[in-house]
Amino acid sequence: MEKLKFQFQSFQDLLFMEDHGIYVWGVYLAATILMSIFYLVIDNKLKKTKSGE
Amino acid sequence: MRNLLLPLVSVKEYIALNQKIYPFVMLFGIFLISIGWITGLFFAPVDAIQGHSYRIIYIHVPMAIFSQLIYWFMAIWSFSFLVWKIKIGPLMTISAAYIGCMVTFIALFSGSIWGIPTWGTWWQWDARITSTFILFIMYVALLTVNGSFQNTYKADQITAWITLIGVINIPIIKKSVDWWSTLHQPASISLASESSIDLSMLIPLVISILGLGLFLFALGLKVSRLLLLKYEET
Numbered sequence: 001m002e003k004l005k006f007q008f009q010s011f012q013d014l015l016f017m018e019d020h021g022i023y024v025w026g027v028y029l030a031a032t033i034l035m036s037i038f039y040l041v042i043d044n045k046l047k048k049t050k051s052g053e
Numbered sequence: 054m055r056n057l058l059l060p061l062v063s064v065k066e067y068i069a070l071n072q073k074i075y076p077f078v079m080l081f082g083i084f085l086i087s088i089g090w091i092t093g094l095f096f097a098p099v100d101a102i103q104g105h106s107y108r109i110i111y112i113h114v115p116m117a118i119f120s121q122l123i124y125w126f127m128a129i130w131s132f133s134f135l136v137w138k139i140k141i142g143p144l145m146t147i148s149a150a151y152i153g154c155m156v157t158f159i160a161l162f163s164g165s166i167w168g169i170p171t172w173g174t175w176w177q178w179d180a181r182i183t184s185t186f187i188l189f190i191m192y193v194a195l196l197t198v199n200g201s202f203q204n205t206y207k208a209d210q211i212t213a214w215i216t217l218i219g220v221i222n223i224p225i226i227k228k229s230v231d232w233w234s235t236l237h238q239p240a241s242i243s244l245a246s247e248s249s250i251d252l253s254m255l256i257p258l259v260i261s262i263l264g265l266g267l268f269l270f271a272l273g274l275k276v277s278r279l280l281l282l283k284y285e286e287t
Contacts, residue, residue: 007099014095022108023170
C-alpha cells in the first residue's frame, strides 16, 4: 500500500490537477449541488405538508 | 419479532422511529462522505494512466453501486406487496425510486464527464452505459406511471409489476462488461476476489460507499415520511 500524503505542491496544482481539474471539480460540484437540491426540496415539502398548506 | 414488525405496521410508530434515527444516520453519512471525498481528492496517489481524472471514481462508483442496489430494494418491496399485500411496500418502492432516479442520473453524468479525458468522448452506446441509461428511464417511467392514476391501489399494483419486470436489467448491467466487449472497463472492486486497485485508493472508495449508503438511507427516511403524511392526507 502506498502511503497517503498530500498530493499537490500548491493551490494552483490542486485547482488545475494537470488539466483534469475542470472535470474532477465539475463532477464534485454538480453532485453536491444535485444532492443538496434534492434534500432541500424534500425538506421544504415535508415542512409544508406538516403545516397543512 | 412482534416488536420488530410493529413499526412497519403502525404508522405513528414508524414515523416516531423514523424521526428518532434520521439525524444520526444523516450526520454519520455526511461525515463519512466528507472523509472519503477529502482523502480521495487530496491524499490518494495519482493514477499512472488516467492521472487526476480518476478521482471522479469516489463519486461515480458509489453512485453506480447504489443505482442498482436501490432497484433490488424496490423489487423486494414490490414483490412483498404483490404476494403478501404488505401495505408499506408501495411507499418504500416509490420513496426509493425518487432517490434511485437522482443517483442513476449522477452516475451517468459523472461517467460522461470522466469519459471526456479518458476515452475522448462523453457518450458511447456500449452495453454498460446503455443498460444504465435504461435503468434511469425505468426510474422515470415508474415515477410517471405511479403519479398518473387516480386510483392509488391500481397505481401501486402497476408500479410493482413494472418494477419486477425491470429487475431483469440489473444483472445485465452488472455482467455487461463481461458478456460484451465494451468501452467501459470491468469492475475494479469485488467482494469475491481481490480488488485490482491499490489499497491507498481503495480505502477512500470504501469509506465513500459506506457514507453514501448512510446518506441515501437517511434521505429515504425523509422521503418516506413525506409520502406517508401525504397518503394520510388523502
